[in-house]
Amino acid sequence: MPPKPRADERVYGVNSTAAGRITRPSGRSRRPEEPDVRSQAQRDRDRILYSAAWRRLTGVTQVITPFDDLPLMHNRLTHSEKVAQVARSIAERLVQNRDNWAAMEKLGGFDVEVCEAAALAHDLGHPPFGHIGEQILDEVAREILRLPDGFEGNAQTFRLLTIGKVRSLKYEGLDQTYATLAATAKYPWMRVSRRSGADHEDGLKADSDYRRHWNKFSAYEPQGELLATCRDFADGIGAEIQTLEASVMDVADDITYAVHDLEDFYIAGVLDVSAIREDLDEFGDRDAASTPFKSLGDRLAIDYPGWFSREALKEAAGKVEGSLKIGFERHRADLSEVEARARGKGSDLIGSYIAAVTMQAAEPLWPGGPHIGLKPAEWHEVQILKEITRSYVVQRPDIALLQRGQQTVIENLVQMLHDWVRKDRDRLPPRLRREVQIAEELGSRKLRLGYGGDSSGPRGDANRAILDYICGFTDQHCLALYYKLSGIQVHRMSMASML
DSSP states (O other): OOOOOOGGGOOOEESTTOHHHHOOTTOOOOOTTOOOOSOHHHHHHHHHHTSHHHHHGGGSBSSSOOOTTSOOOOBHHHHHHHHHHHHHHHHHHHHTOGGGHHHHHHTTOEEHHHHHHHHHHTTTTOOTTHHHHHHHHHHHHHHTSOOTTOOOHHHHHHHHHHSSSSSOTTBSTTOOOHHHHHHHOSSOSBOOOOOOTHHHHHHHHHOHHHHHHHHOOSBOGGGHHHHHHHTGGGTTSOTTSOOHHHHHHHHHHHHHHHHHHHHHHHHTTOOOHHHHHHHHHHHHHHOOTTSHHHHHHHHHHHHSTTTOOHHHHHHHHHHHHHHHHHHSOOOSSOHHHHHHHHHHHHHHHHHHHHHTEEEOSSSOSSTTOOSEEEOHHHHHHHHHHHHHHIIIIITSHHHHHHHHHHHHHHHHHHHHHHHHHHHOGGGSOHHHHHHHHHHHHHHTTSSOBSSBTTSBOOOOSTTHHHHHHHTTOOHHHHHHHHHHHHTSOTTSSOSGGGO
C-alpha cells in the first residue's frame, strides 16, 4: 500500500462522472444555474438520509428484536450507518492506490460517495422483524398473494428506490443515479423460476447455481429492465457480477454484521462464549460433525467452489477462537471493563478486515464473484463469525419463541390485508388503496409507464402493493395494525401514522 496521501492529494473517484453513471431513471439533470455544489452521488446520499424510509429503520429489527431488559442493540438504521462508515473506509483505501485506477476505469468507474450511498440504502426495503420477517413474507407472497418471485429484502430495496411519488411529484422513488442503483444490487439478477416438486428441494441442497438464483436476488420482474439498464455503464463487468461499488457495500455489510452484532450479543449476555470456544476448538482439531461449523463448511463448499477451503476454515476457526479468548471472555465482574474489552477487540477486527479488502482486476475473485472482496484467510474468518450469530443466537429457544410469534403476526396480517383488498377496497388505508389502483391502471394502460412526473414506475401484480405497504412499517406499527385488524386491541394506538 502506498503512503497515505495528504488531504489536498486525496482522490474520491475514478471515471465517476461518466454520463452512464450519473443518469437518473427520470432523465432529469441538474440545471446549470442551481447553486448546489454537491456531486450527483452526494445528492443520492442526502436523499436517502432525508427519506422517511431511512427514518423507519430506527424501529426495524436488525437480527433479533431486543428484549426490554437487555442493553441497547443495533437496529437496521444503526447497522446501516456502520456499514456506510466501513464502506467509505474501504473505498477510500482502494481509490488512493493508483495501481487500481486503470482497472477501476475499465470496470465501469468508482466513486467513494456511491459506495457510502449504497451502504446507507442497502436495507431500506427490509421488512419488520428482521430476517424472520423476510422469510415469512417470501412464503406468504408466493402462497397467499400468488406472486411467483415472492419476496426478497434486496429486491424490495431496489423497488422502494424506484417507484412511488415519495419525495417529489417530478419523479418516481428517490430517483437515484444509475451508479448508486447498481451499487445497491448485491445480487444483480431476478429470481429463477421455481423447479417443480422434489427438484426444488434437491436443487437447494446441491445445485450452487440454482441456490444462488433462488435464495437471493435484487429485482422483482417489474424492476428487472431498470436493473439491467442502470448497469449498462459497467460493460467491462460480467452480466451477473457486482459493480465495484456494490462489492464494497457487500463486503462492508458482511464485516459489520460479523463483528458489531457479535459485540451486541456478547455484551447483552446472550452468547455463551465458553461453549462457542469449545466448539471452535473441536472443529479446528477434528472437523467435528457435532458443531455448526461442519455444516457451515458443507454449505460454503457448494456455494463457493474454487474459493472455499476446508483447511482455511479450520485455520479461521482457530483465529476466531483466539479473538474470543482475548476480547470476549468475562474474566472480571466489572461490566464496564467487559464492554470496553469487547469494543476494543471489535474495533481491532474491523480495522484488520478493512485492511484485508483487495481488488482483483483481471477476473473476479471466484467464479461469479466480485472483483473486490476480502483476502481468503479473512473471508473464512468472517464466515465463522457470521455463523456464530446464526447458530448461537438466532437458533436459541427463547429467540425461536419470539420469532414464531412474529411469524404469526406477519402471516395473518398479509392474509387480513389481502381479504380487505378483495372485499372492502373503498375503505382501505389511502396509501394502500392508491398503490393498488396505480398497479391496476398501469396494467390496463390507463397510466403512462415511466419514471418522470407524468408517469408511474412499473408495479406488476397489484397484490405486491400489500408487501410495499407492510415494508413501510416499523416493528411496532406492524404489531399495532395486526392488533387492530385481528380485534385483539382495537384501541391500542392511533392509525394516523399508518395511513
